[in-house]
Amino acid sequence: MSSIKYAKIRLSIVDSCLLTRISLKHILSTFDIIEKIKDFENADNFIASLKSSHIPDIVLMSMDLNGINGIEATKLIKKEFPKVKVIILSSNKDKEYFIASMYEGANAFVQKSIDHEQLMKIIKAVHFGAYWIGPDHINLYKEAFPKPDSYDLQNLYKKQASSFDLTVREKQVLKLLVEGKSNSEIAKEIIISTNTAKAHVGNILNKMHVTDRVQAAVIAVKSNII
Amino acid sequence: MSSIKYAKIRLSIVDSCLLTRISLKHILSTFDIIEKIKDFENADNFIASLKSSHIPDIVLMSMDLNGINGIEATKLIKKEFPKVKVIILSSNKDKEYFIASMYEGANAFVQKSIDHEQLMKIIKAVHFGAYWIGPDHINLYKEAFPKPDSYDLQNLYKKQASSFDLTVREKQVLKLLVEGKSNSEIAKEIIISTNTAKAHVGNILNKMHVTDRVQAAVIAVKSNII
DNA sequence: AAATAAATCACCCGATTGGGTAATTATTGG
DNA sequence: CCAATAATTACCCAATCGGGTGATTTATTT
Numbered sequence: 001m002s003s004i005k006y007a008k009i010r011l012s013i014v015d016s017c018l019l020t021r022i023s024l025k026h027i028l029s030t031f032d033i034i035e036k037i038k039d040f041e042n043a044d045n046f047i048a049s050l051k052s053s054h055i056p057d058i059v060l061m062s063m064d065l066n067g068i069n070g071i072e073a074t075k076l077i078k079k080e081f082p083k084v085k086v087i088i089l090s091s092n093k094d095k096e097y098f099i100a101s102m103y104e105g106a107n108a109f110v111q112k113s114i115d116h117e118q119l120m121k122i123i124k125a126v127h128f129g130a131y132w133i134g135p136d137h138i139n140l141y142k143e144a145f146p147k148p149d150s151y152d153l154q155n156l157y158k159k160q161a162s163s164f165d166l167t168v169r170e171k172q173v174l175k176l177l178v179e180g181k182s183n184s185e186i187a188k189e190i191i192i193s194t195n196t197a198k199a200h201v202g203n204i205l206n207k208m209h210v211t212d213r214v215q216a217a218v219i220a221v222k223s224n225i226i
Numbered sequence: 227m228s229s230i231k232y233a234k235i236r237l238s239i240v241d242s243c244l245l246t247r248i249s250l251k252h253i254l255s256t257f258d259i260i261e262k263i264k265d266f267e268n269a270d271n272f273i274a275s276l277k278s279s280h281i282p283d284i285v286l287m288s289m290d291l292n293g294i295n296g297i298e299a300t301k302l303i304k305k306e307f308p309k310v311k312v313i314i315l316s317s318n319k320d321k322e323y324f325i326a327s328m329y330e331g332a333n334a335f336v337q338k339s340i341d342h343e344q345l346m347k348i349i350k351a352v353h354f355g356a357y358w359i360g361p362d363h364i365n366l367y368k369e370a371f372p373k374p375d376s377y378d379l380q381n382l383y384k385k386q387a388s389s390f391d392l393t394v395r396e397k398q399v400l401k402l403l404v405e406g407k408s409n410s411e412i413a414k415e416i417i418i419s420t421n422t423a424k425a426h427v428g429n430i431l432n433k434m435h436v437t438d439r440v441q442a443a444v445i446a447v448k449s450n451i452i
Numbered sequence: 453a454a455a456t457a458a459a460t461c462a463c464c465c466g467a468t469t470g471g472g473t474a475a476t477t478a479t480t481g482g
Numbered sequence: 483c484c485a486a487t488a489a490t491t492a493c494c495c496a497a498t499c500g501g502g503t504g505a506t507t508t509a510t511t512t
Binding site for chain 2: 129130156215
């Protein structure tokens, strides 16, 4: 069987609870893919250690920590040591924890309730470059990406503005309208008369099938017609 | 060494190009983790095959196909057969392809330029449940998630509405305002007088530090104060 | 050359808005 | 219990808005 060779993995563990650190270290050290494991009781110490020398491939980072928490730690780590993969371990599956962790570039968001074999698989997948998102968060993950406007590969995210057939000038006016400018302010900005600005806005409302500028602005913002 | 055991993987390949299908099938079949490989020249045939019987664990789906494309196919597959993992193979690294694929629930978005060993690793990681996002798209991935408003675990996504200190009633009015309703329509909707609606709107404008309802609506939409 | 569309401006009119000021009634937190 | 806040309404006023209708100029297309 053509088995995949994994390079040895240098691991660090950051958790405020000593017993957790000891246990995790013990059980993970039985996998000889793991080269060495260092542990830290808080993120500050861990980050300080990165600066002095030993940079691990992966860090298992608990969410609740004394000092800076797992999310902020992820941000700092990814900023200065982007090669370090971060696996967030959370006992809380609060979706906001997940979303914020992902925003900061975490490679995995893992419930502490999983067993060590699963964790090991996740560590390997992450080491290879994968992201791991638990079943509880898959929907959030999907929703994080915008829905395509069509399934035509050429027009996946074709702005709806063009489907409204707004002219160049009208898009320009719409943009100012979205900024909350009045007709006369719009007029001043692009050097036309207030009457013309008014005419443009009227045409925009017609084309967008709405009856007032607030609706036009909301649709413009929601559908990214900048 | 405590090696991870992978269950055999049933694979399908969907690509319009016969040569690609043959070559891929040939090279992947040298990995005996792969149980059997079926191939299809378009997504319609593949999806039809799912309905008749043989459901694979993973499908390698080309983006450009005759008939429905890889993205739409992903949508249909995930809707009816959510257990099937979809790996999108694209020769084009257009970010819109990536984003749309991810929205539809693809498990990996892979450039066709990778080699078979890497592909195999990705297949394994995906089979376990991981997501794989290539280095070209990591930034897009990060940006897909909203930035936290703070690093306090209790207030990661505290809506800015509360920083505007809008009352419950005001938020209710703001919501209707965002829908493009006039003061009198708002009044009818929540059964208050037009004067009261007007007063609420005035207070909202003050609290949000804007001078007209369009700006309030735009800020509300952009900052998710629904 | 003719037709079409985009951009420009004017004038009218009734409805709506935003900014004040002021007052009444809960409700709630010290 | 008292002060503060929220929610309610009224009235006034100037400015703005949205809906018409109509007209001119300049490109672009046919």
